[in-house]
Amino acid sequence: MRIHIQNPQGETLFPVTPAQVAAALARHPEIGSPEFSYAEDDAGFAAAMAEAEVLLTWTRVVKARFPVGALPGIAPRLKVIACTSAGLDGLSPFTWLPPEIVLLNNRGAHAAKAGEFALMSLLMLANHIPFFGTQQRGESWTKRFGSTLAGRTVCILGLGSIGGTAAKHAKAFGMKVIGVRNSATPHEHCDEVVTTAGLDSALARAEFLLLACPLTPETRGLIDRRRIGLLPAGAKLVNMARGAVWDQDAVCDALEAGALAGVVTDVAVPEPLPAGHRLWRTPGMLVVPHVSSDDPATYNDDTLDILFRNLLAMRAGQPAPNRVEPERGY
């Protein structure tokens, strides 16, 4: 098996290295001895694609190098494309992907880090930290007392590995957790699970709302101005999904009107957010530059473990756990 790793040009923080691959192979001896190639540039990519059966790379590399119609021609032996991101909305629509090629996301590499970010965000909102950030900009010492999380209700939109870990932490701190996902199947860390058909009534009870869903045609704009208006007075929001899941201006308007008490967002429209954008200045809005979920200390090790687990499953004739279904978008 030939596996090609295409790191983005100039990537310094998260390039997958031969040493990380060697360590991952030692953790998974059952994978055997695949051949690996590495490149950052065009020539290395072109040379590798002639032979590669598996490509591990970044979403933006896939988008740039595989326009509609390029596959399978430029990579005749390619069977698997594994992306280092959990959300592959940047590759949608998937008309560029021939059905015989398996597309894998990186769901699971973010659980520990993103779970802690989610808990931190809930605690920050319970303690009015976004408000104090605004106060600090105005150099104003204005007390506002917060409460513990116990007994408060959080609605978590999306119960993948990020939302599921968030639910686990919220539960451990005594919160009542309402999960929202495609099916109403119970979840071990939720008191209640509803589908989007039950979203409106869940929002009406959501003292905290945490967005952790993939961006798909169904979730784009899901938290619109009307739904933001359904939240209880003084509700608090966290967005760890994508900026396009909510109506960003409606959120800013609700903060300015005092209808929402605070927001922590790890995502924005657009990214990078330019200076002068209202998001930076909206009172009670804390902006984090899309770093909630990637831990440099563990990310590539987790990525390679996930890739190997998927390759082993496919070799055994089982479904690849991280396979993206183009028709649902994740």
Place this chain on the structure above:
Amino acid sequence: MRIHIQNPQGETLFPVTPAQVAAALARHPEIGSPEFSYAEDDAGFAAAMAEAEVLLTWTRVVKARFPVGALPGIAPRLKVIACTSAGLDGLSPFTWLPPEIVLLNNRGAHAAKAGEFALMSLLMLANHIPFFGTQQRGESWTKRFGSTLAGRTVCILGLGSIGGTAAKHAKAFGMKVIGVRNSATPHEHCDEVVTTAGLDSALARAEFLLLACPLTPETRGLIDRRRIGLLPAGAKLVNMARGAVWDQDAVCDALEAGALAGVVTDVAVPEPLPAGHRLWRTPGMLVVPHVSSDDPATYNDDTLDILFRNLLAMRAGQPAPNRVEPERGY
């Protein structure tokens, strides 16, 4: 038994009410039926002091109404003064307190709330939130990736109910916890406990340093410029104690020099911190206006429970668990 409750004039958020007292009496039927009086003003205080055996009030009320020499004269039957604060450094030196009067602090009323604040602060520092607060002031989208808490070392100065609860949370997230207190007795949530004699070597290992000690003559200025210099490069600090425990200017200098990576402080010198003070503007410094530990939803209930437990202990001839020892200052 006559118990007088003197609420501060104009207190709207935390006044102790007859309804809260009735609920506390119902939780502690063994306390019997003490007589209660309530006042906010001078006349009410003067009238109550003639008969009161127990006074429950605020530190600032005690300071204002009991100058040196006033007791026991103005309150001849007073046996117990219970303060609603955990740290009674504002009442030091204790030359105003006759030895026959028991002074109680409110240690324990803050554990749940302050413990969550401590965990939040550690997570915020691991996720570079104070840095992003500074970036938001400059409207700059600059990524900096953080890591999970697991495996990182935190040094907690003070293992009272706040520091002890912080240690419990830190341990639950996989941190290595070094506690610092007056005796090196082991603590259930610490990997290691040292006295201040071991402080310097603990600081050299402290990726995170959390201050949660009382302000006493021994801890005033304890984290001085020299000791801040002992911390590892990129160390992160939380101050939930008092501003006078650290050298505030040295902390700001270390942040500006990049020696420290971030600071969360709930305390400041002076409080309230005036506009224009350098603390507001130091990069990587997040200022919270002394609200880490008081939860309006539970504070007075916890306060009354603590008072009643102490009165019951004293009635049984046992030491009052919250008795302040003037010679050690807490």
